[in-house]
Amino acid sequence: MNFTEKARKHIDSCRFCWMCRHICPIGNATGQERNNARARALCLSLVMRGAEKPEAVAENVYECALCSACVKECATGWDPVYFILEARKELATEGKLPSYIEKMLDNYEKSGCVYSAAEENVSLTEAKKRHSIKTDTLFLLSHAAIYRDCADTVKSIELLEKTGIKFTVAENEPSSGADIRFLIGDTGETQEAARNCAKLLNEYKTVIFLNPDDAEIVVREYKEWGTEVNAKLVTFTSFIAANLDKLKVKNKGVAIAPQDPFALGRELNETEPLRKIAAAAGKVTEMLNNRKDTFIAGSAIMAEYMPEVMKAVALRRFGDAAAAGAEVMLTCSPSEHAVVKDVAFDGVKALSVAELLLE
C-alpha cells in the first residue's frame, strides 16, 4: 500500500494509542479490540513495514463508520478517518477489496448506485412524480433514502409539501459521491460523481438535503475538489425547523431525545434545528453524548455488509436514549433511520422528523 507521508505519520501516531477507544460507536457495540482507531493503525503500520499483507487487514478497514468521533476526541489532532479513507483507496487500487465491497462497487458501475436490488418503491415513484416539474428548489433525497428508507422518504416529501414550498425531486437522482467516497475514498471516481451531482445542483437556486451525509460532502469536500456549487444549501431539518409554524404541530409532551447525525453534529455544526422540532412536538431530553459528541445510531451503507453490527450500534444508542429517560429517539438521517426503524427496543421508539410531525 502506497500511503502518503501524511497518512504514514497519522498511522504511526495512532498505532499505540487508545485514547479514543471509548467513543468508537462500532467498538462500543461489538466489544471487539479490532474496532478502534488504534487497532486499524497498528494493522496498517505492519502492512507499511511489509510485515503483514493488505488483504489480511482489509475487512477491518471497512469496519469503520468514518464518523470522526475519534478525530474530534484527539487532543493532538491525529486523524484516523484520513488514513482509513486512504487505505480504502489503496485497497481498491490494488484490487484487494473484500468481496462485499467489490459487489457494491459493481452495483455502482451498473446502476450508479451502491445499493443492491436498486429498484425504486412504487409509492416513492408516485410521490416523486408530483414534483417532477422544474422549480427553483431541488429536494435531494440520496440513494440511502430512496433505496433503503423509501417509506420514510415518501413521508418526508409529504411533510415538505405541507410547508407550502414548491420543489422538484429529480427523476434519476445521481449519487452525491458520499457513498462512493465511503467505499473507496477520495478517488477520481468519487470526484467524477461529485462533478456530475454538482451539475444538477447548479440548475437550482436552493437545494434541500434530506441526507446530512450529502450536505456534508457538498459543503466540505466539493470545495476541496474544486467543484463549485452556487445554489443555496439547506438541510431538511433546518428547513422544517424554520417552517414549523406552517405545520400546526401538536405538542404531546413526550420525552424526545434528538439523535444528532455526525455529519450535522460534528462536521456542519448544525444541531439546534432538530431540537427546535423536538421541542415543538414534545419535551427535549438530551442523551449523554450529543451534538458534537454524538454517537451514530446506524449507517445504511454499513448495514449492507455488517447488518448485525449495525443492529448492535442502534441498540446501544437506544440504550442511551432510555438512560436519558426518552420515549422517542428522533433521527434526521435516512442513513440512520434505515437501520433504527427495524430495531425494537422496549420503551423507546425511533421516529424520523417526518414520522414525528405527521403522527
Next chain:
Amino acid sequence: MEFNEFLFTNVLCELEDAVGRENCSVREADKITHSVDYFWLSRMWADRGKHMPEADVVVCPLNAEETSKVLKIANYYKIPVTTWGGGGGTQGGAIPVAGGIVVDTKRMDKIYEINTQSMYIECGAGAIYKHVEWAANEKGYATMHYPSSLNCSTVGGFLAHRGIGVVSTKYGKIDDMVLQMEIVLPNGDIITTSPAPKHAAGPDLNQIFIGSEGTLGIITKAQMRIYEQPEVRYFRGFLFRDMTSAFRAGKEILQKFKPSVMRLYDEAETGSLIKKIVGVEKKGAFMNVAVEGVKEITDVELKILLETFRKYGAEDLGAEYGEKWWKEKITFFYPGHMMDLPEMFGTMDTIAPYDKIEKIYREMKKAIETNFPMARFIAHFSHWYEWGCMIYDRFIVDDVPKDPKEAMRLHNAIWNCGVRTALKNGGVVNDHHGVGIKLGRLMKEQYGPAMQVFTGLKKQLDPNGIMNPFKLGL
C-alpha cells in the same frame, strides 16, 4: 502437546460452542491487535516490523458462565489463557507470550445496577471505566477514578493491575474502590467475594485477586464505589526551592487532611513536561494541589494548605496552573505530547514510607544517570498517604540500538538497575502499573520466601499453569 490442524479445529469448535462462532476469532487482525499492548518492548517490536507473539484464537465471552466454559476447555487441553481488557497496560501483562487463547473481556460491559443507596455501580469487568464514569455522571455522581487510561482501560484491567487515578490521595486506589467481585477460577468455578469488603471473616478475597493479573482467574463482574460530586474543587500551584522541603510540606499536610490531587514534580520534570503543557517557566519543584468536597470544609482546608506550605517556603502560584493541569491532565498522554518511539522510555513507579522515599528518588536517579549516561531521568510524586508517597520516575533514552534484541537488552538492564535500586532502599517492584512480564523476574527479589504464598495459591488454583503464563513471576 502439539496441536495439529484436526485437533485445533476440534478445540475451536468447542470454543465456538461456548461463546458463539462470531465471538471466537482466528482473524489475523484480531491476533495482531491482541499482541501489542502499551508495553514499550511490544511497541518497539512492532515498530521494527516484527510480529509479537500472537494468540491462536481470540475468544470474547459475554459473562461468567461463558468464561467458565472457556476455562474448562482450556484446562482440559492445557491451553494457555491470557486475559485482555483494554490492552492499555505498560507491563506486558496482557500479551499472549505463550500463544493459546486470549480471553477479551470487553463484551462483559453491562452496567447491572447503579445503587445510590449503597453508593456503588455493579458492572461487567469488561466495561470501559469512562463508560462507568458516564453512568455515574448521568445520576449526578462520580467514580473518582481518573487515570490517564480512563478512556481506554476496563474495570477488570484496573483491578487486575492495581491501578490508581489522579485524585487517589483523597479517594484511594482501585483496591479501595471495589466492594465485591465475581471471579471465574481456572477450573471454571464461579465465585463471589465477600458481600462487604471490611470484615473479619478471614483474609480478604478481593485483595487476593486484585493485582493477580489474570494468573489466578478472570474477574468478570465488580461493584465499584461511586461518590458525590464535590461542591467545590480548588486548585493551587506551588513552587518549592528543593525537593526536601516539598516532601516535608506534603507529609505535614497529610497529617491534617487529604487533598484530592497532590503532585510534586522534580526540577527536571518541572523544566520539561510541566513547562511544555502547563506553562510553568520558573525553576524549582512544582507542586499542584487540589482540595475538594463540601465548600465550608474545603475553604478551611485551603487555608490550612496555604499556611502549611508557606512555612516550607513554597511560592504560591495561584489557581491558574492547577486548573490548566486539570484541563490538560490527559493531554500529556496523547501521541505528540508523550514520549514515543523511537525514544526508549519507562515508568519505574515505586512507593515507600516518607523516611525512605527521598533517598529512593535520589539513589534511583543516581543509579540510572551513572550507569546509563545516555538516559535522562525525570520524576513526580503523585499519590500521597499519611505514611508515605509514590514516585513516578521515568527514564528516557533518545539513541536506541537499532537491533531490536539489543534494544531489549538495554531496556531490561535499565529496568533491573532502577527497580533493584528501589528495592535496596526500601521500595517495591511497582506502585500502580503492575508486574506483567516486564518485572516478573524481580518479584522474587522483593518478596524472598514470601513469594511462596503466591506460588502456593497459583499451584492450588491453577495446577496446569494455564493462566497468563510467565507473568507476575509465577
